[in-house]
Amino acid sequence: VADNAIRTIVIVGGGTAGWMAAAAIAHKLNRRCAIRLIESAEIGIVGVGEATVPHIRSFNNTLGFDEADFMRSTNATFKLGIEFVNWARIGDAYIHPFGELGRRLNGVDFHHYWHKLCELGERDQQDIFDVSLPILAAKQGKFAIPAADNSVLSTFGYAYHFDATLYAPYLRKFAEARGVVRIEGKIVDAALRGDDGFIESVTLENSEKISADLFIDCSGFRGLLIEQALKTGYHDWRHWLPCDRAVAAPCETTEMSVAYTRSTAREAGWQWRIPLQHRVGNGYVYCSEFIRDDEAAATLTANLEGTLQAEPRFLRFVTGLRKKSWNRNCVAMGLAGGFLEPLESTSIYLIQAAITNLLDLFPTRGFDEADIDEFNRVMALEYERVRDFIVLHYHATERDDAPLWNHVRTMAIPDSLQYKMDVFRDHGHVVKYKDGMFLETSWHAVYLGQRIVPRHYDPLVDTLKTDDVRRYVDEVRALVHRGVAAMPSHGSFIARHCGIAAAQAP
Numbered sequence: 001v002a003d004n005a006i007r008t009i010v011i012v013g014g015g016t017a018g019w020m021a022a023a024a025i026a027h028k029l030n031r032r033c034a035i036r037l038i039e040s041a042e043i044g045i046v047g048v049g050e051a052t053v054p055h056i057r058s059f060n061n062t063l064g065f066d067e068a069d070f071m072r073s074t075n076a077t078f079k080l081g082i083e084f085v086n087w088a089r090i091g092d093a094y095i096h097p098f099g100e101l102g103r104r105l106n107g108v109d110f111h112h113y114w115h116k117l118c119e120l121g122e123r124d125q126q127d128i129f130d131v132s133l134p135i136l137a138a139k140q141g142k143f144a145i146p147a148a149d150n151s152v153l154s155t156f157g158y159a160y161h162f163d164a165t166l167y168a169p170y171l172r173k174f175a176e177a178r179g180v181v182r183i184e185g186k187i188v189d190a191a192l193r194g195d196d197g198f199i200e201s202v203t204l205e206n207s208e209k210i211s212a213d214l215f216i217d218c219s220g221f222r223g224l225l226i227e228q229a230l231k232t233g234y235h236d237w238r239h240w241l242p243c244d245r246a247v248a249a250p251c252e253t254t255e256m257s258v259a260y261t262r263s264t265a266r267e268a269g270w271q272w273r274i275p276l277q278h279r280v281g282n283g284y285v286y287c288s289e290f291i292r293d294d295e296a297a298a299t300l301t302a303n304l305e306g307t308l309q310a311e312p313r314f315l316r317f318v319t320g321l322r323k324k325s326w327n328r329n330c331v332a333m334g335l336a337g338g339f340l341e342p343l344e345s346t347s348i349y350l351i352q353a354a355i356t357n358l359l360d361l362f363p364t365r366g367f368d369e370a371d372i373d374e375f376n377r378v379m380a381l382e383y384e385r386v387r388d389f390i391v392l393h394y395h396a397t398e399r400d401d402a403p404l405w406n407h408v409r410t411m412a413i414p415d416s417l418q419y420k421m422d423v424f425r426d427h428g429h430v431v432k433y434k435d436g437m438f439l440e441t442s443w444h445a446v447y448l449g450q451r452i453v454p455r456h457y458d459p460l461v462d463t464l465k466t467d468d469v470r471r472y473v474d475e476v477r478a479l480v481h482r483g484v485a486a487m488p489s490h491g492s493f494i495a496r497h498c499g500i501a502a503a504q505a506p
């Protein structure tokens with residue numbers, strides 16, 4: 001196998017995807033392979049990915065990044081979840097936490113015990129969100145690193161908000177120190193091999209030809225190699241996720257420093273609020289069929305808490321997935337591979353998943369078709385699960401006040417999601433999968449937050465006497481509230497742990 005090993009890799013693109021791939025692959029291959037990354041300053045990067053999910057911590061840990069150094073370098077804050085405002089009904093607000101609602105008992109999820117007390121008229125379904133440590137901490141502006149024991153202070157995870165334009169340079173420094181060579185230049189052509197259609201080389205504007213055994217396409221929405229050269233094709237999912245544009249603008253911070261993202265549903269889409277140490281990132285993701293660009297920008301700028309720091313920037317996208325993420329000797333990652341709107345901050349996670357799967361199934365120059373198929377199967381599964389989860393937020397709404405909401409409420413949804421919703425509606429169970437994004441606790445929060453209430457609670461709840469159920473629920477609630485009371489404020493934690501020069505006051 002050794003003389004058939006991949007000797008050269010070219011990564012096309014120096015956005016978050018390109019530099020994440022360069023850093024992780026260089027780290028893993030340990031200079032056994034020449035890695036070059038081509039990027040064009042003239043084209044630039046998208047650079048709006050600012051919110052993440054907890055998996056990013058394992059990516060950073062694998063590369064050995066020091067958390068405080070990483071956070072200081074990217075003006076990062078902590079993230080305990082996402083608040084959804086006005087999604088099921090105007091006036092609603094719930095947090096999807098990185099952690100549990102209550103605590104499981106005897107193998108039965110907490111919401112079933114809660115449900116029983118709701119049936120008895122003793123509790124309200126929506127108040128279950130008051131029995132979660134990350135939710136209460138987020139709402140009260142608190143933060144602490146999860147405890148390593150089995151206490152209530154261990155029942156959550158966390159992610160980051162960071163300045164995406166600073167993460168790529170951070171990764172670049174790491175990758176270049178491990179031998180990755182950066183080439184500045186614009187690719188104008190890609191040559192395919194005559195016999196099998198593999199990519200042979202790319203040509204830069206200055207006529208330089210660069211060849212490689214393996215190409216990683218991180219060129220953004222244009223999919224320079226995977227689509228323009230290889231014509232791989234795209235599954236268009238706009239019939240399920242019709243938003244196709246965004247307008248983004250940063251503003252000054254005025255509110256208390258909170259450790260969560262906010263997503264507010266608006267007439268033709270939704271608006272994000274992502275608090276960083278030095279500013280707040282904002283954007284309106286919308287459907288161009290239902291609102292004009294200038295109206296969307298006006299809605300965004302009318303709903304900012306502080307002074308605008310830059311002119312609003314418009315972005316266009318088509319939600320969906322490349323028919324094959326890996327085609328011949330080209331693997332697409334990031335926006336070149338597919339796009340799902342940032343409602344659950346999943347794009348950077350999907351880049352990470354592509355890198356991990358590529359390293360798990362790393363090819364030789366023989367490019368075994370079975371490995372390629374397996375990569376494509378796993379990536380399609382990852383995208384479809386995230387897609388279903390995002391579609392759930394739109395579809396499970398009672399809103400009928402605008403054309404977008406009427407459309408998503410009444411549209412046909414993917415069979416895979418219909419199945420998951422049917423299972424939950426019956427006895428409150430979540431369709432399980434072992435690996436990948438969004439496990440049971442996330443589905444619980446979004447189903448309940450979107451007001452999908454199961455017809456019955458789990459029958460095993462009745463193995464406990466009702467008094468014991470009451471006692472258990474009260475005990476967990478008290479523990480959670482005591483736990484949060486003991487946590488420091490998010491602002492003071494950041495100032496101590498990783499504050500930038502102008503870090504906010506506690």
Ligand SMILES: Cc1cc2nc3c(=O)[nH]c(=O)nc-3n(C[C@H](O)[C@H](O)[C@H](O)COP(=O)(O)OP(=O)(O)OC[C@H]3O[C@@H](n4cnc5c(N)ncnc54)[C@H](O)[C@@H]3O)c2cc1C
Nearest residue numbers: 013014015016017040046049051187220334335342347348
């Ligand atoms: C509105 C919006 C909000 C988002 N919010 C989030 C979020 O909160 N969380 C999250 O995880 N993700 C988010 N994302 C996604 C996130 O921005 C991307 O996943 C991430 O930035 C990766 O982008 P990329 O590296 O694939 O592409 P890009 O940033 O577009 O980089 C493409 C690279 O390819 C290079 N290139 C292209 N063509 C050529 C050429 N011909 N020659 C040489 N070089 C070339 C460019 O110079 C650039 O370096 C969001 C996306 C959008 C659109």
